[in-house]
Amino acid sequence: MIDIQNLSFAYKKKPVFNGLNLKFEAGHVYGLLGKNGTGKSSLLRNIAGLLNPQQGQVTVNGFTPFERLPVFLEDVFLVPEEFYLPDIPVAAFIKHYAPFYPPFNANKFRNYIAVFKIPEDSTLQNMSYGQKKKLLISFALATNAKVLLMDEPTNGLDIMSKSQFRKILAEALDEERCIIISTHQVKDLENLIDRITIIDEGKILFDENVEDITKKLSFRFAHNDADVATALYTESSFTGNVIVAPNLDGEEGKLDLELLYKAIVTNPDKITKLF
Amino acid sequence: MNQFFSFTRFSLLVVKHWADNKKRYGLSVLAFIGLLITWFVFTGLTGFDNIPMGKAVQQITFFFSLFAVGTFYASQYFADLGSRAKGIKFLLVPASAFEKLLCSLLYTVLLFFVVFTTSFYLVDVLMVAIANTFPASSAWAAKPTVVNVFKIIIVKFNTDSTINFLLFFFSVQSAFLLGSIYFEKYSFIKTIIIGFVAGFILFCLMYFFNELLLPNGDYPSGFFTTYRVHIDGVNDHLIQVPRWIGEVFRFLVMYAVAPFLWVVTYYRLKEKQV
Numbered sequence: 001m002i003d004i005q006n007l008s009f010a011y012k013k014k015p016v017f018n019g020l021n022l023k024f025e026a027g028h029v030y031g032l033l034g035k036n037g038t039g040k041s042s043l044l045r046n047i048a049g050l051l052n053p054q055q056g057q058v059t060v061n062g063f064t065p066f067e068r069l070p071v072f073l074e075d076v077f078l079v080p081e082e083f084y085l086p087d088i089p090v091a092a093f094i095k096h097y098a099p100f101y102p103p104f105n106a107n108k109f110r111n112y113i114a115v116f117k118i119p120e121d122s123t124l125q126n127m128s129y130g131q132k133k134k135l136l137i138s139f140a141l142a143t144n145a146k147v148l149l150m151d152e153p154t155n156g157l158d159i160m161s162k163s164q165f166r167k168i169l170a171e172a173l174d175e176e177r178c179i180i181i182s183t184h185q186v187k188d189l190e191n192l193i194d195r196i197t198i199i200d201e202g203k204i205l206f207d208e209n210v211e212d213i214t215k216k217l218s219f220r221f222a223h224n225d226a227d228v229a230t231a232l233y234t235e236s237s238f239t240g241n242v243i244v245a246p247n248l249d250g251e252e253g254k255l256d257l258e259l260l261y262k263a264i265v266t267n268p269d270k271i272t273k274l275f
Numbered sequence: 276m277n278q279f280f281s282f283t284r285f286s287l288l289v290v291k292h293w294a295d296n297k298k299r300y301g302l303s304v305l306a307f308i309g310l311l312i313t314w315f316v317f318t319g320l321t322g323f324d325n326i327p328m329g330k331a332v333q334q335i336t337f338f339f340s341l342f343a344v345g346t347f348y349a350s351q352y353f354a355d356l357g358s359r360a361k362g363i364k365f366l367l368v369p370a371s372a373f374e375k376l377l378c379s380l381l382y383t384v385l386l387f388f389v390v391f392t393t394s395f396y397l398v399d400v401l402m403v404a405i406a407n408t409f410p411a412s413s414a415w416a417a418k419p420t421v422v423n424v425f426k427i428i429i430v431k432f433n434t435d436s437t438i439n440f441l442l443f444f445f446s447v448q449s450a451f452l453l454g455s456i457y458f459e460k461y462s463f464i465k466t467i468i469i470g471f472v473a474g475f476i477l478f479c480l481m482y483f484f485n486e487l488l489l490p491n492g493d494y495p496s497g498f499f500t501t502y503r504v505h506i507d508g509v510n511d512h513l514i515q516v517p518r519w520i521g522e523v524f525r526f527l528v529m530y531a532v533a534p535f536l537w538v539v540t541y542y543r544l545k546e547k548q549v
Contacts, residue, residue, distance in 0.1 A: 050366060050549045068545075069278045073369035084360035086295040096291040100284070100369040 001026045001178045002047060002147065006056035009042060016042050017202040019056070026146065027175045031193035032182040033261050038199045040182040041081065044149045047180070048078040060147060074101055077145035081152040085132050087125035090118070093139075103144035112138035115164050130156045137165065141172045148172075148179045154188040162188050186257035196257070198264055206264045208275055210255055216274050217263075218247040219256035232270050233263030246274060280377075284370045288378045291368070307344060308394055311336070315402045328399075328406040328419040337395055337424040341444060344391065349383045349451040350463040353544070357459035362549040372545040380537065383452055384445060396421070442529050449536035456543045 002024035009017045016039040024030055032040050045051045046058050049065030049072065058065055063072040086093070090113070098104040113120060116134040124132060133156050140148060154162050162185075169192055173179060181189055196213065198206040222228045222241040231243035244263040247253065264271050276284075293300075314336060319327030355361035368375075399421055406419045425438075447470075454466030492504040495513075500521035504512040 045363075045549065048367060050363060052546070052548055068366065068372065070281070070284060070369045070371055070374075071276070071278060073367055076367075078363065078367060080360065080363050082360040082363075084355075084358070084364050087298070088294055092294055096287075096294040097368075099287050100291075 001061060002180075003059045004043075004046075004056070005058075007046065007053050007058060008055035009039075009046060009051065009053050011042075015202060020202065020204065022197065022204060022207070024178050024180060026178045027173070028178060028195050029169070029173060029189075029193050030178070030180045031186070031189060031196050031257070032180055032199065033184075033186065033196065033257075034199035034205075035265070036184075039202050040199055041151050043199065044078060044151055044180065044182055047147070048076055048149055049073070050078075074143075075145050076147040076149070077101075077140045077143050078149040079133075079136055079140050079151065079153055081155060083133070083136055085124045085136065087123070089123045090120055090135065093124060093135075097139070098142075101143040101145065105142050105144060108144075109138055109142035112141055112168055115168055116161060130158060130161060133157065134161060134165075137168070141168065146177055148177065150179070150181045150183075152183055152185070153181060154183065154185045166192055186261060190255060190257050193257070196260065198261065200265065200268075205268050206272060211252070212275065213260065214247070214252040214255050215250060216247050217260070217271075218245050218253045219243075219259050220245070220253070232267055233259065235259065235262065244271075279371055280373055281371075285374045285377060288368070288370045288374055289381060292378055292382065304390060304394055307340075307391075308398055311340070311395065311398045312402065315398065319406065326406070326419055327409070328403045330419075330422050333399060333422040334424055337399075338440070340395070341391060342447065345383075345387060345444065345448050346451040346466075347463055348387055349448045350455045350466055352379050352383050352452060353455040354462060356456060356547055356549070357462070359549055362547075366547060366549060372541060376537065376541045376544055379452060379540075383448065439529060442533070446532035446536070449533040449540070453536050453540045453543065456540055456547065 002022075004020055004022040007017050007020040007022075008015075020043075032043065034040050042051060046053055047060055047065060049060075049068045052066040060072065061075055063069060065072065065076070088096075094106065094109065098106065098109075110120065113135060116131075116138060118127075118131055118135055118138070122131075124135070127135065133153070137150075137153060140150075154165060157165060166189070169179065181193065183189055194210050196206065196208060196210065197204060217232070220243065221239070222231065222234070222243045227243055227245065228234050228241050231241075231245045233244040235242045242256075242259060244256075244259050315328060315332070318332045318336075323329075323332060353365075355365045365375075370378075403419050403421050425441075450470060451463070451466050454469070455462045458465045489502065490504045492502055492511075495501055495503045500516050500518070502514045504514065506512065
């Protein structure tokens, strides 16, 4: 669905990617993690066709994104971190924007905004940032675009809205759709993501399925000092030491995305050797 | 569906642009009408042009405001691309770059001109009627009448001078439309500066060409087509370029500048990155 080969991209004097290779398939929710400025948003914008790679090739649904052909744009929707919505009523927004996306499903849209508790007769001008974001997410999902790119989608959402977002997104995923979420709020999306991709210094540091991760790593409290000594990553807390350790019994445990991220960033070699 | 141009998509884009901007456009037209009335009252009170709503006031007001408002509007059309959030929204709307450019031309060139001229004449007719209700003073040259600005000779390229002047306006406006996509911020000011710099460089080149390269002489009929080399007034030489060269040059200046700038705008829009 999305094929990135040997991608090199730089902002004037600041290189972002140098020979990046990555694939995203339909039917998955990808979590794109990384430090600030490592290129997560730039990657999403390369996929959406907003940036032109200096070298290499990005192919999305068989199209070159930067050509920005209407048929390509109909099937790829980006929910950016910084977004703009016109000052018009919600009904007018749907009336004038939805026809650009032929598979747009108005019933689904109404259902999503009902879950988010956004009144359909309101005006975008009078909405808070969080409400606007929820409306944009609802619109994005209702377009039925095959590729959905989300940059920090839970930023600005309140606690209730975050769980509503997870519920809606879980409902919206199907076998034909690929959802890529770039985020720092890893806890918000823990049970949603089924593949983790970590970018660091413009390179892929880690790219594995959640199933494989939970089979090979365990995230738990240390029972004794030996656990701490053999752990791949340790973090002290009030209730004891939390560790990331090799999963020796092979039973799938619960994934702690935040711990995994910290473990990989601080100790990439040890972790990647296990996969 | 055709990926370069589809009438359905283009219509959607035109309607969407109107829905997004109708409030702003409506208020702008009202503000323009208000300013125009204020200006006509002001010129009437200050006794400019001998009589209130005189011919010169109407002419100057029409052409000056056409240039000022038209170029400013064009310089704002693609201003959204200077903002990351608005730029993303604009570029990711599923329509081709050609449709987006065509929509910009429909609004900035065609609809702007129609709305501007209509608003101007609404105010003009009203103000002339009001001016005529005042008792004529002995100092007034004549009773004010509504002037047809399209029949005024302003710049004498040929007999169709007003048409030529409007073509010149569309060329200048196209430069501002291109400026709005080139410059992310202060595009109106930057385009004016670039325009003056380009004009100055052109002037210097012409000056250099005339004063230093050509022998002493003048253009007796038509710029660039006929050159008279001064010798002693009797044995002067007349150098004539074939007529078609002059015609082609004139055609290019009049009709090709705006389309050329639109083509550049198209490619600039196609290659725009956010």
